[in-house]
Amino acid sequence: MISRRDYLKLALATGAAMALKPALLWATDAPLELITRAIPSSGERLPVVGLGSSATFSSAASSEDQQALREVFQALVSQGGKVFDTAPSYGASEAVAASIVQEQGITDQIFWATKLNVAGRGGGTADEAQARAQIETSFERIGTPSIDLIQVHNLGDVPMQLGMLKALRDEKRVRYIGVTTTFPRQYQELEQVMEREPLDFIGIDYAIDNVTMEQRILPLARDKGIAVLVYAPFGRTRLWDKVRNHEVPEWAAEFDAHSWAQFFLKFVVAHPVVTAATPATSRARHMVDNMGAAMGTLPDESMRKRMIQHMEQLA
Template identity: 70%
Template sequence: MISRRDYLRLCVAVGAGSVLAPSRLWANEKSTALITRPIPSSGEPLPVVGLGSSATFSSVAGSDDVQALKQVFTAMVDRGGSVFDTAPSYGASEAVAGKIVSDLGIRDKVFWATKLNVAGYGGGAADVARAKAQIEASFKAIDKPVIDLIQVHNLGDLPTQLPLLKALRDEKRIRYMGVTTTFPRQYEYLEKVMRNEPLDFIGVDYAIDNRVMEERILPLAADRGIAVLVYAPFGRTRLWSLVKGHDVPDWAGELDIRSWGQFFLKFVLSHPAVTCATPATSRPKNMVDNMGAAFGELPDAAMRKRMAEYIQSL
């Protein structure tokens, strides 16, 4: 088993300087089928690993040089990935990503998931107008007549914003609608919304060291037929700090795991209620590595327990 750093270095070396390294580096030849999960409300399959656009992606999007982000998109799409998660609040991410997918000619290969986050909590005409304006700005950014998914960001002002998404879905301007939160104080409210609203998706935080979602939210999503996007599967930077100086255990090779990133992702993806994880990155080699988790075996219950206990022991 090699470290994530050495593995990524190998990807670049074998690729002769390109991010498009051969698939055998990140999946056994016997297990090269891309893992997908169906969206419960439609049955449409989605690749289980996608791309988020907060954090470092957002920082690079706001710079003068976005070439690396073009390579990130290429690395994802060339490996069968499609899900891109963004939000108007992520700085320049949405607008820059819209231009990138247009320039690369991959607009129709990307499952575009954005958010609505004009939360005035007043419900007045001004709030509705601002929300509609933000939605139209998202349509302009992607330059498509239909957006795949819009979610209300962090459960903001649902009485104002959720009806707008319902109307857009009815008009077939968006294909799916949902809500998100990564705030523990909102989990109880999220459950209520999941029980009472016709959601296609939720977006939540979930990681091998952050398993609160397993208690109620993920089982409820399965029961209600709601797709789940996982944010922060690396605990943002928390898990990287935890495993610094530690090698990936040899037994992880049983699951075609080549790096810590794949270790963390495969744990998250092995929960049957999870549809797709969207870690953010601005580095093509990390996108290559992340996509490796969408191939090969996923852990069963016994292996999940072993993985979680190993992380707890560090």
């Protein structure tokens, strides 16, 4: 639990207060509960907002100065966040993040989610030796005997690569396994894999203006007891373009949203099947702001409809 006063101290320390509405600064010092969700296959609970490592995070990881990413991880764990999603294909993200986590001594505080993607986004048959080498490289980078979660990235050669992950799970080297895709052309295949395979997780795209997953994928995840990580909860840059020059509606304070990032993230994590959203960022103040969406209350279904309608009305 973190108080509004403590939240603001951290926000001010990282410059995040500039992104927050003034109403939050005038709020009482009532405690804000950290919102968590259970992984269906185990009952382990995770904070509903974490950190991704594509996009701007990946760009920062590839630069010579990585101090910004050190501050991002400090902001993540200082507010109770722990889920970190990465992939070998995200440039230097996995290696740099592993180095920072070890340097800061927070390895035990991070839920590490990485991916296996030798086959690439085009699918097809993967080279088994290369896949095993990629997994072992992830182990060497992370420096732990067991990785929390490895998923087959973009459904690449699922029979071989997921089979490899199932064996690692049986050996207790990997705690959870899953598959991911953010490509509509793969949604049907994703459903088929969810139906036939013993998955712990899936990783998908889902946002306030992209609710296709509510039709079939999220209900299937609920029925199969599969945890859900959400990527691109901001529609990559789509939603930021939409709200440029617009203020967050005052009624968003009813569910403790005081910035557009919190507005978008609370919509996503309010869906009861979503386990966590992992937006990427390379700025500590954005990490603080994002984690604000994991605190307080969430919009109910009628409020979520109002949120959608509001976004549709913006010019």
